[in-house]
């Protein structure tokens with residue numbers, strides 16, 4: 001994931017009212033937000049992107065006399081090259097009971113996904129996080145991002161986040177400032193808190209024994225929003241933390257010693 005921004009955008013010029021960043025590996029250009037006198041966006045690469053050198057460029061979408069969007073125009077001099085490096089993801093093999101396997105059924109995952117999509121529908125268009133992220137359970141590590149999981153002998157899925165060790169009841173801390181957009185039970189995820197960090201980025205903290213957050217409240221880095229448990233599809237107590245950008249899963253590890261907006265705060 002990278003933050004991209006455009007400097008020196010003329011204020012109040014309608015030709016610049018809609019700026020988007022086009023990353024050559026993404027189908028859809030990403031809408032930029034106005035923030036700190038710049039146009040800024042987060043751009044993600046998922047685990048399925050082939051390693052290569054790609055470009056990112058800024059487009060403006062002018063409006064015609066009737067207010068309708070005209071064709072996107074590249075803003076000269078905005079092209080930057082980005083290298084996406086290779087990364088291998090290990091396999092992880094384990095067996096679970098039929099009862100636990102059924103918790104992760106397609107129906108259950110769909111039911112969860114609908115609730116999550118609703119919670120993430122109206123996110124903050126400006127950054128809410130303020131600095132580099134911290135691990136939600138102090139002293140522990142983020143593990144197992146992207147592992148290919150073979151469950152009961154079948155390659156079932158890519159592990160969608162990181163696991164953090166913790167015994168039942170251990171407090172779970174907010175990794176970076178956010179707005180609580182969901183707090184409650186899901187089926188496969190168990191008791192879950194979802195935080196909106198702004199610019200399309202969300203944390204889901206799942207499998208909690210108990211949530212301790214109120215939807216609509218703003219939480220600070222380090223606040224406790226729940227307690228470790230093994231609810232949903234979990235083989236034992238731990239925290240699972242998924243980080244997404246516009247619904248795409250990214251590795252939160254990168255944010256833990258690096259704030260992508262540090263240079264322009």
Ligand SMILES: [Zn+2]
Pocket residue numbers: 159160161162163239240241
């Ligand atoms: Zn996990």
